[in-house]
Amino acid sequence: MLCGKMAFIRGKLEPIAERLVFYGKGAVCDIAPRTPFYAYRERLFARLGEAASEQPEIFKRVNLCNQLSAATAANPECSLRRISRRSSRYFYDLNEYLKYFPAHLRVDYLFGDITHVPGHASLVKSRPISRENVNSVLLNLDKLRHFKLTSDRRAWNDKAGRAVWRGGIHNRLRTALVRRHAGNPAADVGHIGEPFEGIAPKSFMTREEQMAYRYIISVEGNDVATNLKWIMASGSVCLMTRPRFETWFLESRLVPDLHYVELADDFSDLDEKIDALEADPDRALRIVANANAYVRHMADRKLERIVSLLVLQKYFEATAQLPPSTFSPLFFGES
Incomplete structure (x- = not known):
C-alpha cells in the first residue's frame, strides 16, 4: 500500500x-x-x-x-x-x-x-x-x-499477452478502434472522457501500467501519435496503422514488421496480428529490438x-x- x-x-x-x-x-x-x-x-x-x-x-x-x-x-x-x-x-x-x-x-x-x-x-x-x-x-x-521516454524493466515473459490502448476520441481512427474493440478480451481498449455510443469510458493508465502488456496500440491524434516514441523505446511491440504525419522522429522511415506491426485502418486485423505475434515470440522480440535501436540513435x-x-x-x-x-x-x- x-x-x-x-x-x-x-x-x-x-x-x-x-x-x-x-x-x-x-x-x-x-x-x-x-x-x-x-x-x-x-x-x-x-x-x-x-x-x-x-x-x-x-x-x-x-x-x-x-x-x-x-x-x-x-x-x-x-x-x-x-x-x-x-x-x-x-x-x-x-x-x-x-x-x-x-x-x-x-x-x-x-x-x-x-x-x-x-x-x-x-x-x-x-x-x-x-x-x-x-x-x-x-x-x-x-x-x-x-520525446519523454520511460524506462521499461519488465521482461517479455512477465508481460500480459494482450494489447492495450488509452486515449481520447477525436478522430476517425480512434473512433473505429473503440467501436470495434471495446470489450475485446484480447485487448484492453478504452477511451477517456465521456460515454461514447453507449460505451463507458475507462480509467487513465500510466505508461508503466501500459508497459505491462506485450502489445501497445498507437493511434494518431491531432497529428502524430504522442505515445509512439515511448512505445518504441519500451519492451513492448508497437501496433499501429501506417502513419499519415511525421515529426522530427521521421515516422515516414519506420518500416512495418521491422519497427512496428501494421494494422488495418479499421483495426479489423487486431486479433489476427496479436495471435501471430504470440505464436512467434522471437519475431516479436526482433521488432522490439529494432524499434529500440531506432529510438536510441535519437537519444x-x-x-x-x-x-x-x-x-x-x-x-x-x-x-x-x-x-x-x-x-x-x-x-x-x-x-
Missing part, C-alpha cells in the same frame, strides 16, 4: 520537476548573450567539415527534415528576436538552436499540430507524409511532450544538436540569408 502511494506521488511530482527544469533552462537560454553560441557553432562546424563526407547518415537526416533546394524562392518575415513567446514550449525548443545564429536572420514558422503544408518554407513540428511537403522543415519542437544529445543546427544552416542558405558553406554540396548536391 505504501509503495503504491509513493509511486503515485512520484508520478505526480516528476512531471512538475521536469517542467520546472525545462522552463528554467529555456528562460536562461533566452536571456543569455549570443556570442558564446556563435563560437560553439563555428568550432562544431569546423570539426564536422573536416569529415562531413564521412557522415552520410547525419546528412541524410538533415536532408529529410529539410528538403529545400538551393534556389528556394522565399523571403522569411520574422527576425529571430521577434519570434512569439506565447507558445512557450515551442518557443524555448526553437530558440535552443536559433540562438546559435545571428539575430538579424529571419524565419517563417508555425507552432502547434500542423497537418498541412505551408505556402512558404517554414519551421514546423509536424507535417503530412507526402511528396508535396517540401515547405515543411522539421525541427524537434514540443519535445517535453513528444544522443550531441548528435541531435548537430543535426538541428545543420537543418537551420541549410534553411538559411536555401533562403539566401547565409552564403554557401562547406556543407552546401551535401545539402543541395554538387553544382
